[in-house]
Each structure stands twice: as C-alpha cells, then as structure tokens.
Amino acid sequence: MAEDDNRRTPVTPRGARTRQALIDAARVVFERDGYLDARLTDITAEARCSTGSFYTYFTSKEEIFAAVMEMTKNEMLHPGVSRVSEDDDPVAVIAASNRSYFESYRRNAKLMQLLEQVANVDPRVREVRQERARAFVERNARSIADLQERGLVDPDLDSLVASWALSSMVSRLAFSAFVLKEIPDGDHLVDTCTRLWCNALRL
Amino acid sequence: MAEDDNRRTPVTPRGARTRQALIDAARVVFERDGYLDARLTDITAEARCSTGSFYTYFTSKEEIFAAVMEMTKNEMLHPGVSRVSEDDDPVAVIAASNRSYFESYRRNAKLMQLLEQVANVDPRVREVRQERARAFVERNARSIADLQERGLVDPDLDSLVASWALSSMVSRLAFSAFVLKEIPDGDHLVDTCTRLWCNALRL
C-alpha cells in the first residue's frame, strides 16, 4: 500500500479529519451513484470540503476507491469461521462458514456490487478482488484437502478445482440474492447451499 | 424490444449493409477497447462510414451494444444439449451439457466479459443478462425436478435453488477460466465440474 506519490498521509488532526471525511463521502457517493457516475466534485461536496482538498490526499478516483475498500475491509471479513474448531462436525463447520459468508455479504451488498462493478473496469481493483477471491478459495481448498486426508470426502476430487467451483457457487449465489435480488434470501438458501456443498464432496 | 425511437430499420440493401457493418465494427471495437473506452467515432471509423451514419441506425452506444448482443445470441446458444436424448445416462447428459456450455463460453469469452462488464453498468443490459441467466437456470431446474421425479437424485433439494446454485457455479467457473484465466482450462475442469454437479444432487 506504499504510495508511489507524494500525497501526504495527514500529519495534523485536521488533515486526518478531512481525509476521513473524504473517504466517508466517497463511500456514500459511490454507493448512491455507482463508481462511474460519481464525480470528484460530488465527493468533495458531500465531504463539505473544496475541490482542491481532494488532491491533497488522493490522486484519482481509483485511489480513493481503493481507500474506501481498505477502510471497509474489516467489515468484509468473516470472523465466525475461525471460531469453529477442527474437532467439530465438518458439516457444521461448512454450514457456519457459509452462514457467516452470506451474512457478511448481506450487510455489505452495496459495497460488493461496487467491487464487482469496478473490478470489471479497473485492472487494479480487479487485482484486489481476485486476491480476495484467491485467499477465500485457497482456504477452502485446504479445508477440502484436510477432509480428504481424514477420509471424509471424495478423494478423487481435485481439491483446488473443487474449491474454485464451490466457492464460486457460494459467492455468485450471494451476489444473485443480495445484489441482484433474483433469489429470495433466507435460511433455506444457506441450507440448500450447504447441503449442495457437502453432497458435492460426498461428505 | 420495441424501439422508443424512430431510428429507421433500413429498407434498402445498402442500408442493411451499413447497419451490419456498424454492428460488426462495434463488436471489434468493444472487444478491443472495452465498452467504456469505445468511442462512437472508433466504431464508425472501423465501419468506414461517417459519424452521422451511426445515428441513422442507433441512438447510443448502449443501443448498438444491445444489437451486437442480439446478433451474437445464436453463437451463445448451446446446441449440443438437445442432441442428448432423455434415455441416455443422466450423468452423460449433464456432462454433455457442461462441456457444451464451456466450449461456447470459451469461444465467446471476450463477449461474455463484455456482457458482464456492461451488465454491471447499464441496467438495460443487466436485464438482458439476467433474462439469459434465468432461462438457463430454469432449464436446469426442470431437468433436476425431472430426475427427482424419476427417483434418481436427492428429493429433499429445492430444485430451483439447487439449479441457481449449480448454474452459478458453472457460469462463474467459466468466467474465471476463460475471462480471468485464473483457473487452467481443460478436460479436467469440465470433468470436475460435472462430478461436483452430480455429487451435489446425489445422482
């Protein structure tokens, strides 16, 4: 995250406040208008600061978008997963993980939509999104491989490809449910999803 | 599909040729530069006609994009599916269907990327994409329901939700493989995908 630019990280509290106001405003504007239709002046207006101030802290729309995403990274994590111990029932672990994922997605649907939007437009954001996806997939792949080692699931499956497939299934389902609203949200959705996941692995 | 505009449908062969040249040019430019970076003048230059001619047939970039999509709809269909009879082994049917889908996606990867890009930006295109997705999902849902009736797959699954999930899995996998190139393409991919699909249904 080292800046290749001499934009200062604010040193005075006043500067920090302005920077934060800009990020908050950017989130509001991006969620309201979409990334492409958001104008820098909309953001500064929302932040109640001048146009010029934007360039004190950021060099471009892209950069402030990255800052928004960085800022909300914590909200996007799925804290529930790690709390499930390895001794637990594997199905319960998967169910908990899925439930947690869906909940997080539901809470941040607008942001996820934005991320999807911008990833299809800006290569740097695409990279960010793919990195997140990869991390998610790899964690699931390790989990699948682990279950294979323990003889609990179909050993013939390529754990990485299976993880790609199942992770894609879950994330796309969440997108359809919470962003596109094509599928009714609810326990039924998560349950079916978990059941398919377990079935798919022959767990 | 009814135009809310009086742009003519060409009545002379010459007009039809120009219109077609514009659509072809648009596809080239869209695939080369992406939807957002494509300028109308690039399209008319590629089509070797004047700026004004664009407006003889289309009112906006959005509209010619829709025409490109309409034009290539046939290429996107998966003709192989219907050739598999109902008497065949259900696994073979699914395998054939998936293979066909992946092949079609591979051939039209650029267009699929475009569709995804524009769908996240333009509501009208989003509608088109969702309609296609829905058709695909519903076909698969009927197929699943049919297998349930024949007692071949898990009867407890909600066939529609299961179809959403598995269809999402396949289409997203294709996107990751052919557009993002995150997953190596190959028989292995389709086979694993089919295996997961069948497993998921307990077929």
Place this chain on the structure above:
Amino acid sequence: MAEDDNRRTPVTPRGARTRQALIDAARVVFERDGYLDARLTDITAEARCSTGSFYTYFTSKEEIFAAVMEMTKNEMLHPGVSRVSEDDDPVAVIAASNRSYFESYRRNAKLMQLLEQVANVDPRVREVRQERARAFVERNARSIADLQERGLVDPDLDSLVASWALSSMVSRLAFSAFVLKEIPDGDHLVDTCTRLWCNALRL
C-alpha cells in the same frame, strides 16, 4: 418572386401534387413546432415523401416558408374593407376595417405568430412583413388624409405618422390578444380600439 435557382416549377400533375403536399406539410410542421425547431425531415415525413424530394422543389427552409406564406396570402387579406363605400359614416368604415382586421388575425393567429417569429430571424421574411405593414399603413394614411381633406379630423396631425401609430396599435393589440392571449378577445376589444382610433383623430 422570380427564382434565382433552377428548381423547376412542376410540370407534371404528380410533381404539382408533391409540391403542394410539401407546402401543406410545412405549414402543419411550422405551426406545430415553430420555424426554428422545424426540421426538413419533419416536413418531408409529414408530406409522406422522401428527403430528396424536398430539394426538387425548394432550396431551403426559408424558401418553403416563403411558399407557405404566399399560399396563405389570400387568407390574410381583409376583404371586408373594400366593401364599405366612401359615402358611409367614417366611424363605421373604421369600425368595419378594424373588425375585419381582428377577425382575420384571429383566424390566422398561428401564422401571424410564425411571421413575427421568422421576421425577427430572417431578413428576407422581415422584408415581406414590412412590405405588408407598409401597405396597410399607407392605405390607412390615405384614408386619414382623405378625412382631413374633408375637414372631419384633426388637420394638424401628420397623416402618415398617425397612420403608423394607429396601425401599430391595432396590429399589436391583435398580436397580444390572439397570439399571446394577454388580452381577452371580444367585441369590447374591437369597440375600444375603434373608439380610441376615432378619438385620436378627433373624428
């Protein structure tokens, strides 16, 4: 009215029909959209003929406007005036003249508005309008001079200037009443107008 252009006066009945259709269409479009917003293609569409045909008969919007005005010249004349003989009561003559003028204006309000509009935009049309005005003013001036000679009205008035003033009064009043609709139409209006005219001359 001699054309400085080789646009043919139609020789075939078919040509005459097309030309007439264009003029009729132009009137409809001009009255509906105003001169400036009227596009040549609107006129040809209204006339149900091709764009090219327009240029078979006219060279410009200006020219077809002139043709519309020429065509409707007869409607604009005030036939009632001449029917009043000189022996009649001068007040009755003036009253009849005014009444006739107002009636004609009321019937052709849309066209008068157009004439006013275009005169402020196109010097050639301005010339036409001024010529009409001048003819009207001069006729009235002669009438006033005549009354002066007969010792019926104030002999100190400059008959030409008085005619300009009173003619302006009437025509502008008609414009306000029938085009701008600022003044309620009715007998009261004409009567007051006539009374003012007579008073002004000390008739």
Place this chain on the structure above:
Amino acid sequence: MAEDDNRRTPVTPRGARTRQALIDAARVVFERDGYLDARLTDITAEARCSTGSFYTYFTSKEEIFAAVMEMTKNEMLHPGVSRVSEDDDPVAVIAASNRSYFESYRRNAKLMQLLEQVANVDPRVREVRQERARAFVERNARSIADLQERGLVDPDLDSLVASWALSSMVSRLAFSAFVLKEIPDGDHLVDTCTRLWCNALRL
C-alpha cells in the same frame, strides 16, 4: 428567479469578475451576431476565458441571455416619469413619459431588438418580456383611471384596454423607429404620439 440548478453564484471577487466579464461579453456578442448566431465559444472568447468557465456560471445561452437582460434592466427603466408631479399638466406628464420612453428605447435599441427576437423563440424570455409589458401597461392604466376619476378624460373607456392599446402603440412605434428604422426618428414622432394619446383619451 430561483435557479433549478447548482451553478454557483461566485463567492470570490475573482469569480464575480469572470461572471461579469461573461455577461458583458454576451451582450457584445448578442448585439453583434444576434441571439441565434451567437455561439458560446464566441462569448467565452470575447470574455477571454475558457469554454468551461461558461458552465461554471451558466447552463445555457438562454440563461446568460436572461442575465444580460437582468443586468441591463436598470438601463431600460424610464427614470424621468417619477419626476413629474401629479400637480402638473396631465398632457405634460404624458409627453414627458413618452419622451422618456422613446429616449430609453433609442439608447437600447439593439437590446430591445434582441428581446423581441428571443421572446418569439424562447418561452422563458417571452415571459420576461410580457411581465415588463404588463408592468408598463398597468402603470399607464392606473394613470388613465386616475384621470377618469378627476373627470379629465373620456369616462366610457375601459382604462385597462385603453392602456393596452396606447402602450402597444408607443412601444411598437419605438420598435419601428429605432429597430426597423421604418419611421424617421425625431421630436415630431414623439409629439404626434403624445397628441394621439391625449386625443384618444379625449383629454
């Protein structure tokens, strides 16, 4: 008068200067080229600022035209009128008023021509012109009614209609004299005008 737009009213002196320069430039260009032929770039060139600056203060040609008119409203007022006291000879009052009106019109002939031109083309400007006219007419109507109450003029006249007629006469005469130059300017014109006005009222 409330702007339905967020174009800023300048807050710094510099901004105020630019805005003023644009208005001044617009007046020059409008008077030189006419409203329709005036291009925005002509105005910004004349104001020695960039194209973009125009849009900092105005949204359209129409809007800056309104600003020009607003700016010159003061020049258009007829300050002489109020200086004539009610005790004066009514004829003298009318004479002074007319003289003042003509002088003002003569000074601002170009602008009046513009106003007339644009009023026939743009409904918003038409409204402005009509409001001015109405104010003028109503003031004269009150004056006529006052003279009626004092028994000095024909009591049978409808003071409002009479005012419309006579006000129209004066303003149209001024237009003919100073814009169209159809009538020779001079004392004679004003005197005849005043005489007709007084005669018409039987003053």
Place this chain on the structure above:
DNA sequence: CATGAATGAGGCTTCATTCAT
C-alpha cells in the same frame, strides 16, 4: 421524378486536474 442513405462540419457539454490566493 422519387427515394432514402451518407455525409461531416460545427456546436455543445463535461469533468478531472491545476493553480493562484
């Protein structure tokens, strides 16, 4: 004579970015 497609100059408008105060 009719047709209707093709043309392209020319004006309009936006908004990211700079910079003087």
Place this chain on the structure above:
DNA sequence: CATGAATGAAGCCTCATTCAT
C-alpha cells in the same frame, strides 16, 4: 492546509444537404 475558480481536451450529437440508385 484549504479554497474554489479556471482550464481545455475530448467526445457527443444534429441536421441541412448531396447523391447514387
């Protein structure tokens, strides 16, 4: 560090006019 006005490249779009069929 904040301000907000100034900039101008860049793309959009119209429509009168021409011309091949």
